[in-house]
Amino acid sequence: MKVLLVDDEQKFALMLSKRLELRGFDVKPCFSGEEALEVLKKGARFDAAVLDIKMPGIGGVELKQKLSLLDPNLRFVFLTGHGSDDECIREEDIEMICLPKPLQINTLIETLHRIVGESGGSEKDKKL
């Protein structure tokens, strides 16, 4: 499964991507919204994107809208440093999955599998 990971905490992003890679994921870590957009504009495609909500420049929610324009099939998981982030509630008309930091790695993996599996990501998985 190909995952785009965007978080302004560089070490965090790197560490999380290493852990996911150990579990068989193909992870592309990015450290800002702009960098992630560049990656998609260059033609890279992912099954899911894990976005930090609060980032300098383009925040998680805004980034999701922009990424969706580039790849309508992309699924999203959000990460938040706040225990209860009202950004998640504000966007409740769209399906938003918010996971609190610090992360339980298994919860993230289960979530990723769930959202990608629901939307036919499993087909792509089989191809891999």
Add this chain to the structure above:
Amino acid sequence: MKESLRRALGFVWPRFQEDDDAHLNPYFTFRDHRRTWWMVIVILMTTALLPLVFLTITHYQLVQKSIDIESQLRTERLASNARQAVTLFFEERLAALTFTAKEVGYDHLSQPGYLAEVLRNLKLGFGGLTDLSVISQSGKQVAYAGPFNLEGKDYSKQPWYMECQAHDACVSEVFLGYRDMPHIVVAVKSFQQDGRFFILRATLETERLIQTMSAFKTGPHVDIFLVNQAGLLQTPSEYYDGEARQTDIQLPDHSESTKAMLSADRSGQPIVVGYASIETKFSPTSFVLMVVKQKAGMMKVWLDLRREINWFFVASAIVITAVVILTSSFMVNKVFKADRDKANTMAMAEQNSQLASIGQLAAGVAHEINNPLALINETAGYVKDLFTIKAQYQHDPELMEQIDSILDAVDRCGTITRQLLSFARRLDLRAQAVDLKKMVADVINFHKKEAAYRNITLHVDIPDEIPRIETDRGKLQQVILNLVNNAFQAVEDGCLLDIRAEMEGAKKVRLSIRDNGCGISEENIQKVFDPFFTTKKEGQGTGLGLSITFGLVQKLHGNISVKSKPGEGTTFIVTLPVYAEREAA
């Protein structure tokens, strides 16, 4: 029992700040309620009592004046009546002598036997006559009737004789004469058929005259007597009888009518003197009738009146004083209670706000700590992964790197925790040297993330020349935090926040916090420091932040002011003394 007494006393003696209110002192509107109380009492007493004193004095003067006038009038009347009686006394006798001289004629009168007959008849008619004599133009006595043998005496040098020549009639002063008894000589001049004149002279006992005057004595304080022009007593006087027989009353010039005046006697006692010259229609006399009234005798009315006035004054003053004290105490009590309640509310509100800002801070810190914690979580997870998933963990340099990473993240958490602790430190006023630049940097640190997310440009300009200022670290930190928080709430994303400091003279530092946000309207700018004033929606702001900031700056002996233009932004200016001032204890 004790409590009710205390409450009753409270109506008169209000309760003021006590030692246990000391922590509320900065929030009181009136610094010193006791002084306010005294001032109210003094002002009210002055305005109420001054007119009363003025009225009483005027009343005193009026009463005294009218009593003086009244007593003068009375004395004058008495003197006038007595004068009429004395004048009549002399006129009657002069008229009788004139009639006798003209009717009987010189030839008959110069016969001693006939003269004795006339004397007897006159005594029957008037009484008080001692003797009767006829004196020729040369001044020699030609006939005499009476108890003394004075025939042949020469009177040409006697003053009464000379006066009689001039005026046709005369009344002498009282004198002892050859007989050594006080008597008055009355004489009339008449003409013989040959053109020469003769004088018919009679001697009067003074007893009758004294009786006539004493009829007018109306009381023990009244003295009526006759004096001559030189002031020598002619008849007995109660007050002036003595060896000298001289009154010491200064009489004004001769007066036709009766007069009265205020004077003082020898011992300084006030008296009223009435006086009138005695003038008969036959001739003037040297007598002056005097009425002397001791004022003390008439003072009783005045004393009674004065007692009444005094009572009225004292009673009014007591009532006014009581009303003034009760009113002042009541009002000042109410003001004090209201002021203390306000101070209590303010103190509580500040505490609440401190708690709220600590809570806010804690939430902020928790958020800040979350990121390093997330990193620790991932790094530690990765290390665990290396142990469990990869077999070749021994001698792996990456392992050491990850452990360093964990330690680094823990260190970051520690820094944030330390900042939290320094923030939450209890906020008593404790002066210590504070580096303004570092403190602003610390405060800004908490907002860096938010500023980055919201694209707010933070510009801090605190030159190195600004000295360390002696002040309370915690309170100053809260002031700056409140103002920065306020600015963050006031600006839109992408705005500018400018914090700068400069010296104002040698002893003051001016810290200004400027934003280019929405600004404050003119009507609201007056109220920004008022407690519970807020423009935020209900439930979003308490309206206490700036009010508490204001109180804190005052506690630090500083000033805070605000300048704003709607649409252009707002600048808060805090001026602080460089050296801590001692609390006025």
